[in-house]
Amino acid sequence: MAEQGVKHRCQRIGCNATFTDDDNPEGSCTYHDSPIFHDGMKEWSCCKKRSHDFSLFLEIPGCKTGKHTIEKPVLTKPAATTKNPTPSPAFNLTTSATSKESCPRCRQGFFCSDHGSQPKELKSNSAVPAENSADVRGSSHPPKKIIDINQPQTCKNKGCGKVFKEKDNHETACSYHPGPAVFHDRIRGWKCCDMHVKEFDEFMTIPPCAKGWHNADPAP
Numbered sequence: 063m064a065e066q067g068v069k070h071r072c073q074r075i076g077c078n079a080t081f082t083d084d085d086n087p088e089g090s091c092t093y094h095d096s097p098i099f100h101d102g103m104k105e106w107s108c109c110k111k112r113s114h115d116f117s118l119f120l121e122i123p124g125c126k127t128g129k130h131t132i133e134k135p136v137l138t139k140p141a142a143t144t145k146n147p148t149p150s151p152a153f154n155l156t157t158s159a160t161s162k163e164s165c166p167r168c169r170q171g172f173f174c175s176d177h178g179s180q181p182k183e184l185k186s187n188s189a190v191p192a193e194n195s196a197d198v199r200g201s202s203h204p205p206k207k208i209i210d211i212n213q214p215q216t217c218k219n220k221g222c223g224k225v226f227k228e229k230d231n232h233e234t235a236c237s238y239h240p241g242p243a244v245f246h247d248r249i250r251g252w253k254c255c256d257m258h259v260k261e262f263d264e265f266m267t268i269p270p271c272a273k274g275w276h277n278a279d280p281a282p
Contacts, residue, residue: 072130076123081130092124096135102248114248215278221252221270226278236277237270 067082074093081090095108097119105112109125209215211229219238226235240254243265251258255271 070130070132073132073134074124074128074130075135076120077130079130086130088129089127091128091130093126093128094122094124095126215276217276217278219274219277221268222276224276226276231276233275234273236274238272238274239268239270240272 067084069080069082072079072081072091072093074091075097076094077091079091094106098105098107102114103112104114104116104119106122106125109122111122111125113119113122209228212227214225214227217224217226217236217238219236220241220243221239222236224236239252242253244251244253244258248260249258250260250262250265252268252271255268257268257271259265259268
């Protein structure tokens with residue numbers, strides 16, 4: 063009586079079937095190549111099918127066929143693409159400033175894909191000694207500068223973004239988040255008040271947890 067063939071477990075990703083050496087024809091195995099995980103998204107590098115949910119991601123049928131194997135696949139990381147630095151496009155400062163002032167993300171100092179990264183203002187006091195340039199953050203008064211006390215300014219404290227006049231500014235005028243903001247996988251929140259949500263719109267409505275002075279030019 064012939065000895066029954068030993069069953070093996072296929073090691074290809076997405077297969078996991080059992081087979082014997084005598085029963086392993088070409089095309090009996092359906093599988094995937096390497097998976098790609100980035101910012102909460104799961105994607106198969108071979109067929110580009112993706113899902114946020116890991117269970118649904120694993121249920122995506124294999125897109126390649128071949129023979130079963132007991133050799134574990136070597137996962138190769140996608141080659142990093144070198145981005146050539148491109149000059150920043152010229153833009154109208156007046157138009158850009160107007161649109162950013164009306165954008166809630168830009169007003170609160172967050173990165174905005176619609177208007178690009180926030181342009182940093184030129185520092186005229188770069189030669190000031192370290193002890194004088196160390197701005198006192200939080201609820202302390204912002205560094206003094208020559209401004210019109212009736213000039214409308216936009217507060218750049220996280221979670222505020224309100225328009226104010228310096229004559230009305232005081233130590234409890236601003237409601238804000240000391241931060242820092244926390245962005246991890248699909249969770250967004252504030253470390254200062256330990257509030258976390260999934261959607262960015264919900265994140266923007268988390269009530270501020272601190273009081274202080276309005277500040278139109280916060281320290282970087």
